[in-house]
Amino acid sequence: MAVQGKNRQFPTAYKIKAIKRVERGDGVLPVARELGISRKILHDWIKAWKADGPDGLNRKRGPKPGPRKLKPLATYNDRRSALALAKARIAELEGLVGRQQKDLDFFRQALRALERPAAQGKPASASSKSSKR
Structure with a gap:
């Protein structure tokens, strides 16, 4: 047949x-x-x-007549802009973490500097002495 x-x-x-x-x-x-x-x-x-x-x-083989079923361009742009916003937020948060790390390093270094004279047996500054009598 x-x-x-x-x-x-x-x-x-x-x-x-x-x-x-x-x-x-x-x-x-x-x-x-x-x-x-x-x-x-x-x-x-x-x-x-x-x-x-x-x-x-x-029907014949191949593409069918009529409009093609593509995703609307707005949906693609929305996803793209959402991705761009997410990347910008990540960069902002990474910058914040970097600044906080610098602050932590600064305060650690300052604390070590204050602890050194007491550990070496040198008299500490007047502000750190106890005023007990």
């Missing part, structure tokens, strides 16, 4: 009979095996039949 080979073409009536068998309850795989086609082809026929009826079964 169909031409054997890579680009086989099947009459619309043949496709409809196969689809009706599946709709009656026969499994897709047994019907496809019996007809010598892949399950994907049979599923494609069923999908085309449900979408466009008999006209859907005679």
Whole structure:
């Protein structure tokens, strides 16, 4: 009934009979095996039949007519701007962490400088002496 080979073409009536068998309850795989086609082809026929009826079964291969289903440009830009905002926030937080680390280093160094005279036995400055009597 169909031409054997890579680009086989099947009459619309043949496709409809196969689809009706599946709709009656026969499994897709047994019907496809019996007809010598892949399950994907049979599923494609069923999908085309449900979408466009008999006209859907005679479509040519390749891109289908009508507008392409691409994501709107605004969605892409929103994601892109969200990513840019996230990267800017990360850079801001990294800068803050860097400044805090500098502050910590400064205060550690100052604390060590204050602890050195007491550890070496030198008298500490008047401000650090106790005023107990």
